[in-house]
Amino acid sequence: MPSELVHKYLRIDHLPHIWCAGCGNGIIMRDVAVALQELIDDPEVPVSRDKTVVVSGIGCSSRAAGYLDFDSIHTTHGRAIAFATGIKFARPDLEVIVLTGDGDCSAIGGNHLIHAARRNIGLTVVTFNNDIYGMTGGQYSPTTPTGDKATTAPYGNLDRPFDIAQLAAGAGATFTARGSAYHARETTELIKQGILHKGFSLIDVYSVCPTYYGRKNGRGGPVEMLQWQKEHMVPAATYYAMSEEARRDKTLVGVLTHTENPEYTEQYAALVERVRAQSGK
Amino acid sequence: MTGRKKLVIDPAWCKGCGICAAFCPKNALEIAGEKVRLKEGGECVACGACEMRCPDYALWLEDLEE
Numbered sequence: 346m347p348s349e350l351v352h353k354y355l356r357i358d359h360l361p362h363i364w365c366a367g368c369g370n371g372i373i374m375r376d377v378a379v380a381l382q383e384l385i386d387d388p389e390v391p392v393s394r395d396k397t398v399v400v401s402g403i404g405c406s407s408r409a410a411g412y413l414d415f416d417s418i419h420t421t422h423g424r425a426i427a428f429a430t431g432i433k434f435a436r437p438d439l440e441v442i443v444l445t446g447d448g449d450c451s452a453i454g455g456n457h458l459i460h461a462a463r464r465n466i467g468l469t470v471v472t473f474n475n476d477i478y479g480m481t482g483g484q485y486s487p488t489t490p491t492g493d494k495a496t497t498a499p500y501g502n503l504d505r506p507f508d509i510a511q512l513a514a515g516a517g518a519t520f521t522a523r524g525s526a527y528h529a530r531e532t533t534e535l536i537k538q539g540i541l542h543k544g545f546s547l548i549d550v551y552s553v554c555p556t557y558y559g560r561k562n563g564r565g566g567p568v569e570m571l572q573w574q575k576e577h578m579v580p581a582a583t584y585y586a587m588s589e590e591a592r593r594d595k596t597l598v599g600v601l602t603h604t605e606n607p608e609y610t611e612q613y614a615a616l617v618e619r620v621r622a623q624s625g626k
Numbered sequence: 627m628t629g630r631k632k633l634v635i636d637p638a639w640c641k642g643c644g645i646c647a648a649f650c651p652k653n654a655l656e657i658a659g660e661k662v663r664l665k666e667g668g669e670c671v672a673c674g675a676c677e678m679r680c681p682d683y684a685l686w687l688e689d690l691e692e
Binding site: 347348351355360361362364368370371372375526527529530555566567568575 | 638677678680682683684688
């Protein structure tokens, strides 16, 4: 009998999951489950299990929609946000949560990402960002840092990486944040904020892939990779108290951008009302 | 949160990654035979740091029965 959380919110007949030993995805999936549990249990918050949909695409990360015991849909590669847009459009009353990876979200699904952000449709996207395509054998992804190695970049990656959160914010997302596998509690809080935010939210969570990214780049195993996150990624309260000099090699764990703009499905409902009133129907 | 908690370990789900042991603030856990266990004399204070970062949900806190 696993923990109450796992028993209640995960499909335990599908566990243990297929992710490798020390994969950060298991930690991030738990963060999502805890965030949802805490919102569902909070009487002040209108989030309910029956009105929550979990959508994923393809890749290691996207197995999560199969493990989480909600109404869920495991879609085609890169199209999680497209399916989620359809669900939200048909049923704006649902909380639609997209679980995706760096490749699924920013390569194959890059166009869906930027246009969902541009529309500011009320989805919450959580990226399990491990800098590599794990499931297919360690090819470089749009977030693999320049110079790092991958199966398809044996001499080092030439490309400059995307910062998925900045990309989403630049395209119009009204809530963006960064989490990490190590900073589980902080990441859970950011996911909660993203779900509660009205509009397009993206929480870019740095995962760890010891099997491919770690091994190919001499980053050690899961413990060393999480230790790196502990040392180089800093929660907001500490980060903003640091000098600019001290922040230079640090990455913020916290909210990156937060603005208010009209949400797309509300604008659509208003449009329908307006047109109906004009036509007298 | 109510009452005191105790640590429960299910070795069947443990993949032996060692994250729990590495980040246990009391250094109370160890990996033996690729599975986690409480060290002999290990002083678990039921803080939950291991449960929070276990990718495999192999250990967790439960309410201690009074």
